[in-house]
Amino acid sequence: MSNDRHDEGRRRFMTGLGALGLGAAAGGLGVLAAGATGAEAAAVEIPEGSWPYKPLDPMKARKLGHWGYYQSSCSFGVFNSIVTCLRDEVGFPYTVIPTRMMTYGEGGVAGWCSLCGALNGACAAINLACDKEKALCDELLKWYVQHPFPSKLSNDLAANHQFLVDKYKSDKVLPQSQTGSPLCHVTVTRWCKEHGYASGSKERSERCARISADVAAKTVELLNDYHAGKFASANDYTDTTKQCRACHKKGKDFDAGQWTRGKMDCGGCHIDGKIKVVGADHYPPS
């Protein structure tokens, strides 16, 4: 990349963030520290294992999560938020990570609506800063599936225009739903149907921006706790999941039902009376 292109990118980025009062604090779609190039850069030593950590500010992560959603959606929003906080507190090596690398997670991977992009971005950031990434990711997902979103705090910040974007898609206090699942498809559908919003509505977008804020802040809290030696699981799997997993879990006994695996809420898809079965008269559509 030429210096011109780099300077242009940096300028464009700084311009956007200058208006938000963040100065150099927030990361962008690229990584912008300038200096060593060529042979020096090629020989950079990146620490093995999880990277250094300093306590981060959950409110800063929350605001950057919301801001990042409006730059390049949920997955980038959360990943960029946490990596930016880490850059500001720790600096290198977080400065070498191009936060745009997680944009693919939008809409549960390119709109497939599998894993919630906010969770995907959060877990990738956890993995950089923690060597017990699976314990923290597990806790994050347990919390996510069983709490109402958007949180009251993010609702209040949005309604009072305390987030960092100039224009909200909506500044309403939005209704809450439990996501019930780490899957984008399930969380979006549940919220939209319960509250009468279309999936392409401004309110649904703003709901996901606030969830990006909530997930970024929670992730920082988990990382802070972990590095302070205070991490302990405060959430559990759903009752349905625990009951089903009495038999149906990863294991070696096929006949005992161990032909499956997973921790998602089984009742979301499998339990009679709860499943949204579509009748033959509805399919194919007329």
Added chain:
Amino acid sequence: MSNDRHDEGRRRFMTGLGALGLGAAAGGLGVLAAGATGAEAAAVEIPEGSWPYKPLDPMKARKLGHWGYYQSSCSFGVFNSIVTCLRDEVGFPYTVIPTRMMTYGEGGVAGWCSLCGALNGACAAINLACDKEKALCDELLKWYVQHPFPSKLSNDLAANHQFLVDKYKSDKVLPQSQTGSPLCHVTVTRWCKEHGYASGSKERSERCARISADVAAKTVELLNDYHAGKFASANDYTDTTKQCRACHKKGKDFDAGQWTRGKMDCGGCHIDGKIKVVGADHYPPS
């Protein structure tokens, strides 16, 4: 990190790979280029946007994908495979990416069995090397959900001990299933139930190692095509998905059914007669 620790990590890694005839070619859990540290490293300039590309070898990616599965499971396996190929062909800036950052994707994120980890690792690598990441990720998922796995090629390589690990969990020619879904839970359960293997069986692990190989190779083919100006979608969404999406897609009209979104196969969960509904007599388990 001290030089001692670095050297130790490098030595340990090289020892493991030396036996495989790969020399310095394959990446490890850390990033191992040695040289600039401190102020120089902190000032490294990382290119904005997608990174430089050179054509990669799908067979090398396939073998490294299988190898990486046995180091740290599916998501790391595929991500490490592709980034290693990129390091070997392009070098910097891929040398600064710690491939261990994707280990969280194992088992659909810490065993939750959401997004298949092989896909998660592949998409993250695509995002580094391509600025049309969503088009390529979309194509990868379309291919993944509708083809039988493990592929004949990976089955043959395994049965003939042509992969890079010393000991396979199984060298059987494994039976194939369509995954039917980008979700770990669905693909594992379908394969296990269809073929009588437990989810914790050696054969299921080896099946996922071969899928990691298949996904790494396919991803490299997609990236090669894209950078040669030859990328075109060769796969489509499932018929069910297309029919349902006639109404049920992301959009602004709630009353028309646009209260949901997604591209996963709707029939996997929603269509009467296909859903694995569990009767009340089965729940809760006795």
